[in-house]
Amino acid sequence: SQQGEEDPQALSIQEGENATMNCSYKTSINNLQWYRQNSGRGLVHLILIRSNEREKHSGRLRVTLDTSKKSSSLLITASRAADTASYFCATDPTSNSGNTGKLIFGQGTTLQVKP
């Protein structure tokens, strides 16, 4: 079953604008990861944020995590046409039998950046 729910499902912006995508999840987690996927190809890892972290940066990417609200956000600043892709959040949930390391994905946000 899907745990992560991304919002919005689709986003269209102009080059240079910022893009914000949100992710909500249901259970406690070890970490949350954001991925990008271009045209049904393999997933490209963007950022991993652990449950004891609140914010991480990588280049033009900023990720926040609020474990009390079970939510995360991905901000892409100064977007480029090459950022056009689908973005997925994936949670690594804790489990009674120990940490399995499996990822549970949401359905993704489709981002279109117009030149």
Place this chain on the structure above:
Amino acid sequence: DAGVTQSPTHLIKTRGQHVTLRCSPISGHKSVSWYQQVLGQGPQFIFQYYEKEERGRGNFPDRFSARQFPNYSSELNVNALLLGDSALYLCASSFAQQETQYFGPGTRLLVL
């Protein structure tokens, strides 16, 4: 360093047939996970193997099986293929179970 590799890239099968998909992890990675991604949806977890042992299994029928070899490469087998098995099958590797998972390009399976 080479990333995660998968073979074949594309595959066409008919209903009832069997398929084997292969994955080579990043050198030094001991954990391999398999995911199924149906068009328009996020990937669904199928299996995770760590140190050659199954450590996690998703909600998939027994027609799906996998194994990990001593060199940490892995195979995913699907028996008695159904039309609904048509999907992109992704393999991911990580150094340990809770670390970043790096994905391969996937195998696109079409069942006719």
